[in-house]
Amino acid sequence: MTNWKTTMGRLAIAPVLAIGMVASLAAYHHERPVVAKAAAPAPAAAGLDDNSASALLALDNAMENLAARVTPAIVNVAVTSKAKEDDQAQADIPDEMRRFFGPGFNPHQQQGPQIEHGIGSGVIVSPDGYIVTNNHVVNGAVDVRVTMSDRRVLAAKVIGTDPLTDLAVIKVEGKNFPSVPWGDATKLRPGQTVLAFGNPFGFRFTVTRGIVSALNRPNPSPDDSRKPGQFIQTDAAINPGNSGGPLVDARGEVVGINTFLISSSGTFSGMGFAIPSQIVRPTVEALMRDGKVSHGYMGLGITDVTPENAKFFESTDNRGAIVTQVEANSPAAKAGLKIGDLITR
Template sequence: MSQFIKKLGIYLTLLALGGGAGFVGNRYLLAKQQRQELPQVLPAALQSFPVPSANPVEGNINFIAEAVRAVGPAVVRIDASRQVSQEIPESFQHPFFRRFFGDEVPIPKRQLERGTGSGFILSSDGRLITNAHVVEGADRVKVTLKDGQIFEGEVLGTDSVTDIAVIKIDGRNLPTVKLGKAENLTPGEWAIAIGNPLGLDNTVTVGIISALGRSSSQVGVPDKRVSFIQTDAAINPGNSGGPLLNAQGQVIGINTAIRADAQGLGFAIPIETAERIASQLFTKGKVDHPYLGIQMMTLNSELRKQINEDVDLNLNIDEDKGVIVMRVVPNSPADLAGFQTGDVIIKVGGKNIETAGDVQQQVEASVIGEVLEVEVKRKSKTVAIAVRPGAFPDEID
């Protein structure tokens, strides 16, 4: 591998495809109440300015409590456990050590690992959704409802690529959540998180939607294929798998990712993505993700300069924008379709591309086995490539 890539220190994305009450404050509110007595306190234009609503839900100051009251019973605690082995170096298995050290040679031990997370009920007959990492390595889990009921849950399927898992418990007339739309969100909206952080069941935290469309690489989980919701509602260990709500109490995401250096920022999987993945998991127990098989980086002028100066790469890139293909996985759909190292992707499925995340999203939205049109710049020429995405392999070279 080129020394340039090592020095650059940029992760090569492997395409698996792919609150304040108001700005004026209390002084203004007081002046508004005493406007007739203090006509000179504020300019005329400001005196007629409407008082901001205390919250977005028809002036209801208890909208958070009502949202939690409606959704809380459907938020569950998930306790999972798995057996793991303590690995010992293979060299200790050599007959030499057995001969001279006998029973003193370390023997692999199995230990029980336990973990706690959150989840929520989708259907009254006991279909649940959570994060894949919450139930990793477990076929059965303990599910505890807010009212104290305890069920044994069966893990029906997990998808590590999106970090979604589904569970089934044997229940009837169970409380359920209402789903909203993450695609309708606007930064600055209220965000309510419910979960079991640090073992503290049914904890509620509140903040706002900080940003939308955060890529997996930005969030610090480049192996995932999700465009995350960013929120400043406190999300701590144990919140994973719990719901992120809007002001109306509808689920708009699944709390999932925490960055140690984020200083109060949390991330959630949009509910549309979670619904799509969960549907496949409930139906067939797995998810097939479209896969191209390239390593890629988002271009800019500085990166282009460094690539062109690296003699080991032997590339001459003219573009300052787009996504450059740094490697094509042998025998992958991209390899079979004719992708080459140094190709600069400018369009996928007819849509303009600016970042590696854009490519990832377009490939994820494609259909396995069907032609996906890709346009690349190759040595100053535009080349059209028709590639048929394959299913994400279990192992990648």
């Protein structure tokens, strides 16, 4: 810890050193005069040709227009919840997702239920106020407030949640809300441009740009083989507080919902993951319609075949799905399925 004496001592050193340097230079100049030479001007950096500059400016303009079109449909989700005494709710969340949940705090240790506050992100997907976010953002919520892009703060109701896919739908009352259309994540290819929207660390309405780094990443949580994989991996910067925000393609369509990151520090290190729209959209539609989702159970984890994992599993066929998990005593296990099996139909 720095005290005032140390600080003042450090501050006092600077003038002494400066005086010493001036004196030394003056003495050197007195004894050995040196004729100053003008430095040669550095060559001017070559500018971009008109075609290259125009291409970059056109790209910037397109991204600017895309961000301006999507941002009005982004919301900040502020949640008040009661912490369970055994903290089972947190135990059910993988470490990656827990770090991604965003700033939360419990400043007072009091008797009775403990109150926690957290933040996340969401995206409006219909003009009548339905909002998609993550289940782990609103799990156990007793109060949900959303901040719109025009700074209005509205109360939101939890319509339904699905822990298996980590998706949730909340709703605000009103009409004619700005919304973002659904895209098709099955058409994504590595290298394509994507934008991540959300509220990292509470910095509202942040947009970052990156690419699709990889597709069909498996579920990182080994505790439940029923949880679907197929995650989109991206290097678009996402951090705690981005959870529940959309991943948008160059058309301005939702191709994923950001849900977790992998990092040794808990902050972004180039590996963010989003639930793809082919999982998000039917889940959200079921939650909007019924308030819940019914899942079939096989006790089986799969991922799509890619040239990379086909080599790993020694498969010569690039079609179908590869079994990545088989739960003990599950229907899949009883049927004889094993990790590494290739399912083609």
